[in-house]
Amino acid sequence: MQIQGFQKLTLLDYPGKVACTIFTGGCNFRCPFCHNAGLVNGTGEEHYDPDTILATLQKRQGLLDGVCFTGGEPLLQPDIADFIGRVRQMGFAIKLDTNGSFPERLQAIVDAGLVDYVAMDIKNAKARYAETVGKADFDIAPIEASVKYLLENHVDYEFRTTVVQEFHTLQDIVDIVTWIQGAPKYFLQNFVDSGNLLCPGLHGVPKETMEAMQVKACQILPNTQLRGL
Secondary structure, eight states, X not given: OOEEEEEXXXXXXXXXXXXXXXXXXXXXXXXXXXXXXXXXXXXXXXXXXXHHHHHXXXXXXXXXXXXXXXXXXXXXXXXXXXHHHHHHTTTOEEEEEEOSOOHHHHHHHHXXXXXXXXXXXXXXXXXXXXXXXXXXXXXXXXXXXXXXXXXTTSSEEEEEEEEOTTTOOHHHHHHHHHHTTTOSOEEEEEOOOOSOOSSOSXXXXXXXXXXXXXXXXXXXXXXXXXXXX
């Protein structure tokens, strides 16, 4: 396990639970608006020993409800299932953040009963996926497979999209909700420049634009919500 970040307490990352967050290093996407270039490239300065993390979690049994796994892309880690299993044995609920590009690994972890909640990023409408993830030759088929699997309701889940002025239009949001129609939860979250982007100079959209996107999306997916405004 390549662990490059550890937040000991969060009230935001896992809906309805007091949790901690484990950040894995490395990602197969190069989204220009990614807020943590160090994690994406696997070049972050911080590295945590997995056994030390496990020991810390053991001490926090009874204090935390859950553990969030995010990245980077956690499913890139070859031993992610084993590590999650060890955490789950301590009694923690597990939330997994993923970009959906490894549907077989996602399905295997869910089917094994290792996670309680999945948050999958929907980067953009299908026609704009390649440019949005920074991969000119990107094959969207794995993303479609992950969406299809989650829509079958094997696990509690949400879809979410980070809205960036340079990448998302109202029509893109309409195309996304048409694609994921039937999802129990979909969140639109406005881009915020963290100061550590892969490609500086990008922008969020005005609050009024976010609200207009939500109104339009709700005509197709009524449970579309705004997050972080």
